[in-house]
Amino acid sequence: MQEMNADVIVVGAGPAGLMLAGELGRGGVRAVVLERREKPGTAQKASGLGGRILDVLRYRGLLDRMTEASGDPSPKPIFPFGGVYLDFTGLDENPLHAMAIPQARVEELLAEDAVELGAQIFRGHEVVAVTQDDEAVVAEVNGPDGTYRVRARYLVGCDGGRSRIRELAGIGFPGSTYPEVNRLAAVAVHESVTVLDDGGIDVPGFGRIAPGFTHTDNGIFALGAVSPETRVMFFQTTEEEDAEYDSDEPLTMAELGDSVRRVLGSEVPLGEPTRLSRYQFQDRQAENYRCGRVFLAGDAAHLLPATGAAMNLGMTDSVNLAWKLAADIRGGAPANLLDTYHDERHFAGGRALLQTRAQAALRQGQDPAAQALRAVFQELLTDEPALRRMGALVAGTDLRYPMPGTHSLTGTFAPDMPLHTDQGATSVAELMHAARPIFLDLADRPDLREIVEQWAPRVEIHTAKTGDRPADAMLIRPDGHIAWAATLDEQTDTSTELRAALTQWFGA
The missing domain is CATH 3.50.50.60 (FAD/NAD(P)-binding domain)
Known part of the structure; x- marks a missing residue:
């Protein structure tokens, strides 16, 4: 063979x-x-x-x-979260791009x-x-x-x-596999449907459907805000079903229309689709x-x-x-x-x-208790600290790998910073293009660079200056996570911890 x-x-x-x-x-x-x-x-x-x-x-x-x-590339920062919404439009800095x-x-x-x-x-x-x-x-x-x-x-x-x-x-x-089927579509709004100022739609014979989640006895109809300019409607139906579908079997407009009728109990005129998909959740x-x-x-x-x-x-x-x-x-x-x-x-x-x-x-859940839970959760998300925390959790930007080390940055993703070096201006992002380990000296410490030189060429060494530096020196892995960081002073001996981190991640 x-x-x-x-x-x-x-x-x-x-x-x-x-x-x-x-x-x-x-x-x-x-x-x-x-x-x-x-x-x-x-x-x-x-x-x-x-x-x-x-x-x-x-x-x-x-x-x-x-x-x-x-x-x-920069959609409106409003994201569904289990029947409620994470709305970051009022924040100065969006935690979930x-x-x-x-x-x-x-x-x-x-x-x-x-x-x-x-x-x-x-x-x-x-x-x-x-x-x-x-x-x-x-x-x-x-x-x-x-x-x-x-x-x-x-x-x-x-x-x-x-x-x-x-x-x-x-x-x-x-x-487990959840006993529900989700059918998702992006379709042009039919000419008989009126797009409302709040992004909702008015359907002949049915009435107004607001952006967000419409819960019925037969499932959920989730509608994204419709733009009056594009008139593209992004929506999803969720129904309880025990059947398992082949993920390679495409969703048809006929199947989608049947699902909408079951959930809402009414016909919704649908235009030409730009996206059709069906999926089932597993945990x-x-x-x-x-x-x-x-x-x-x-x-x-x-x-x-x-x-x-x-x-x-x-x-x-x-x-x-x-x-x-x-x-x-x-x-x-x-x-x-x-x-x-x-x-x-x-x-x-x-x-x-x-x-x-x-x-x-x-x-x-569609009973009053489930509806109350969603209402309370949505109310909590009007508090900025809670909203930012949820955004970081969903984005995965709050992830900190458990690692040895005393600095708060250890285990976190290295923040991007503008850097000024002897070779000119650069940034952390640019230094990471080659996917190499980097020792970044932001406080001009030749004693630390001398230690790291023992691991050359496995680890690149860069000396730079930046404003409001988060640490005086950082050891960054190729995946962007910080293996070691320190804020230094004359009384601090960090050489032992630095050597341990270099050995742990890049060998003897």
Whole structure:
């Protein structure tokens, strides 16, 4: 049987798999992406990016590509949350940025980036078996020209909620499927429908439907504010159903219209659609994100019971994992570095499950008690501190990995700052484009730079000045998280803590 070699096998060419392939390329690692579908997906699944992943894309120099491809790179900052709304329009600074861009377009751009960085993408190639030993992992693949094998150091399953790789690795996936079906559409408002000043609509024979959630005895009709200029109506129906649908089976206008009639008890004239999709919520998390040389990322590792988080969470899984795999393959990485992937991303997945489970609890129930809960929760969100806290939780920007260290920045995502160096002006985001570890000296401490030089060239050293610096020095991992930080004074000896952090993340 024919055999080919790679550094890492990535199974699945969705957002998580393609982001992983690109990140591996930045780390100098050869990735082979195996996708069972013959053509790139066209199903209208996720409709945008939001939260921390936008910062990550900017730190990689990819955000401009996404912005150019987006129909709405800065949508109005109002987001549904379990039957209520997070409305950030009154805040000076929005804690939850978003970008409207179809998942299929995101995948196309990530594939371009991965190929530019040396990845190979094979479509119509299905992994049917996986074996591993102390040296390598081998995938048996059914391709268009027959069966063959791929041998690599590691394999990552990014093959979705029904992951074959997770099954082959014997990793448990506990959780539940919610007995409801959601049908989502963006359609041109029919000429017989009046768009109201508040963004609602007036339907002949039915009456006014306000933006937000309309709860009926048969389900929920969720309406986004309709723009008088574009007259595009973005809405969703939610009904309790025990049936399971094939995610590849497209939603039709006839099925959508039937659902609207059941929920509202009336016909709503619908124009031409620009988006149709159907999805069901699941609440699951893999018991372990690693089994030997096999890892899981994206939906293969977690499924969330609310929209707007899964694609972003999966892509940040990949950013966390890629630099660790690359460091191990290049040599010199600490022995337990790969174990930190499960520790950190299982923790991050738990945070995402926390807020999406809360959304599920809020949206369920139509009795007076459930309605009162939503009303009270919405009232609490008029308080700015509570609103900001919820925004950070949904965005994932409040994530702090548990790490040794005394500084409050340790474990958090490095803030972007304008920097002034001997070579000119730059920023933290620009320094992170190459996905390299960075020691950033903002207080001109040659004694600390001398310590870090012992880890060169594994760690880049940059001396710079910035206004209102959050710390005097920071050690930033390739994924943008701070491994060590310190605010220094003449009495503080931080050299021991700095050496420990360098050894922990970048080897002896």
